[in-house]
Amino acid sequence: MTLNIDAILSNQRAIPRYTSYPTAPHFADQAGLAIAHERLATLPENGPVSLYLHVPYCDRLCWFCGCHTKHTLKYEPVQRYVEALVAEIALARERAGKRLRAGQVHFGGGSPSMLRLPEFDRLSTALRTSFLIDEKTEISVEIDPSDVTPETLDGLRLLGVTRASIGVQDFDEAVQKAINRPQTYGQTRDVVAELRSTGVDSLNIDALYGLPLQTLERLETTIGKVLSLGPDRIALFGYAHVPWLKKHQTMIREQDLPGTRARFDHARRAAELISAAGYDRIGIDHFAKPDDGLAKAARAGRLHRNFQGYTADPCRTLVGLGASSISFYGNAYVQNIVPTSQYETAVHAGTLPAMRGVRLTLDDQIRAFMIERLMCDFALSFSHIERRFGSAARSYIAEARLACANDRFGLSEVTGHGVTIPDEARPFARIVASRFDAYLSESWVRYSKAV
Template identity: 45%
Template sequence: MQSTLLRAYGEARLPRYTSYPTAPLFSPVVDETVYAGWLSALAPRDPVSLYLHIPYCRSMCWYCGCNTTISARDEPVANYLDVLHREIEMVASQIGRRQRVKYVHFGGGTPTIMKPAQFIGLVHLLRDAFDIVDDAELAIEIDPRTISREMLAAMRGSGINRASIGVQTFDPKVQQSINRIQSVECTSQTVAALRRIGINRINFDLIYGLPNQTVQSCIETVKTALTMKPDRLAVFGYAHVPDVKKHQRLIDVKTLPDSAERVEQTVAIADALVNAGYKQIGLDCFALPDDELGVAQASHRLRRNFQGYTSDDCEALIGFGASAIGKTKQGYVQNETAIGNYSTRVRDGRLATAKGYSLTSEDRGRAAIIERLMCDFEADLPGICSRYGLDHAALTGGNERLSRAIDEGLAQMDGNILRIENDHRYLVRVVAAAFDSYLDRSAQRHSKAV
């Protein structure tokens, strides 16, 4: 790995490319009426994925970049779930049938803040409104500090078969710096409880670049995590955006690792996981060799969406809840972000869509190139251009970002294939950005490249 290049690009602000175009390009031009038409146009036989956003937590983690709010009371959560039920019913009615579903993901916030009976009722509603196939993946994000035995039982009875646990770090000093105290014992007990009830597919989320974090503390966190044998680990770089997430102002900026230290941390984590037998999946995910992600990567079927890397091959993702993002063949939609505005729309009998983006043929072609680079670290540029009716020469000719990436050795042309060597995989977003025709409009709103 050429550390000079990593350090040179480390401060660049680039999208994570979980979509293209990215969310800052969404506008109110795509509204509830447009989305209603897109829902009605879903092909009857095409399966879809569902995402449900529960934007509540009991306490605020200072590093958090999610759309969430803090509530010590249960009443706001119950009121929100009432609205969520109405939205699900409206969307299903607009589709006009029980659309087949292969993937369901409960995110947040803390989805397990729901009462067990509330969660069971929500899953029952989903099964009534949609045709959730027998082998569907039902995943939920868990905060091990607050989950109860009763909620675990509700998860088991509702068919949950994958759990994602927020770990971030096991270093007590770093935990103190981000206001998230979570012991090793708490996490390991939750993992053991999940496996006892038959939920064996377990993900961990880790973060590097946190305040007071060091390379050694990252390695120690990995070593501790490995004792619990998660199937997958997602490793994200902390994005410090206090102008957007005001609670991040509680973090002392002087304690944040610089770009060079962030590079060392992410490389150390990756090396430790690969040496332990995990396959590196794309940019920031690691999985055991027999995991579905590894199989998808080996067969060039790996995808990337708003949950990160996935084997989900559904063309459409339907998002429910405040701030939830969805996608159809026609484009992207996002619900109202503020809980109050979201609730008002739904209670008035309207879809919660606040903004979105209608895809052009060029957008689809550029998106395909970016996704293949992010997933496979290579892309057949002429092949993709031909498939989407793009002019290959126009796409690459005069492309200064692409020329610079090739000149500096980040990427190379191997016949028709644009390829990123393993040494430069951490800078894949830099190469992908060469095909982002909107980047200059939104770069200031993105996270660091490494």
């Protein structure tokens, strides 16, 4: 069946990116602290756990940015924040009652690359004191290339960083001006070379489509430049324009944004170029060289989706540290306090800064599983749901048959074995996944476009 793209696009409604289920707006206020207390105390020593540390500061403010971050021209708030992070790491250790093994540590933001050597040093010491970190632990950092100085590289070396994710977005000057993000190709190329010589052996580059003033030609040029840097992975995200949530996005002129059909065509062309360069397509927005761990996990059906996007990390416990960070404890989510000042006050008072949270009911767990498999594998195997959830799976399999049969847009097909999303419909996987989201219809939340 050939898809009627225009019909699908004009019928789409705003839906979540499904980096969790239930999604963060459906966590309950105040529920987080009790969950964090209970779950941290029962984690097994050799788990392992994955750690996420959030740095909600940037020394520039890009107008497209949808992240939890604050612009600062002074470094002092960052130092104060790192003090609080160090305190939270110790509180988590105390609550766990043991030194948990960390399989992965990821620093995200904001811009963790704006940390200076003393703060890298403090965090490295705090982490190694409270968690078991060794040469097997993968340590990754998100990097804004405009931050990188020899001191940053020393800091990354000291932390033992093995992976980095570099923000590019778009190399075109007119687009960069429209999003307030000047960043030359030369500067980015130098940072890539410096990171590689520092021992960072795996690199990801983030690029965006749907940005103001982007044209097909401009995006093609950007993708060509990204490919010339030879990253192991590429994330190609659609710009989420949510000015009602992110006030600074009002600096972007709506008339400069590509229309819905242009966004789709841009995404498709960029994906074609990246695939033609030998990268495997991973999920809805990632690409990886075939020998990269993410590509191997995707081929083996072992891909997962969490707050950082797609991951090959098999660990089902993610401890989020820092303001706004989200933890996942297998069948419960907890989000930390979002405003940095309140977060700092809580940890300095000796309290875990957990705030919102949700314990997944069996219904949530089954729906989360179905949504994750559709987003990762573009398929949902009925026997897989049954193996996982036993007889409870039956009504969900019936629901899936009903929801995906006679799909008038051709986004899904039902066979005796399960649901599949045809190759051509993969960009619309979020739409298929949303059919199993029990919270969506009652949702007051406004999300961004699905494609």
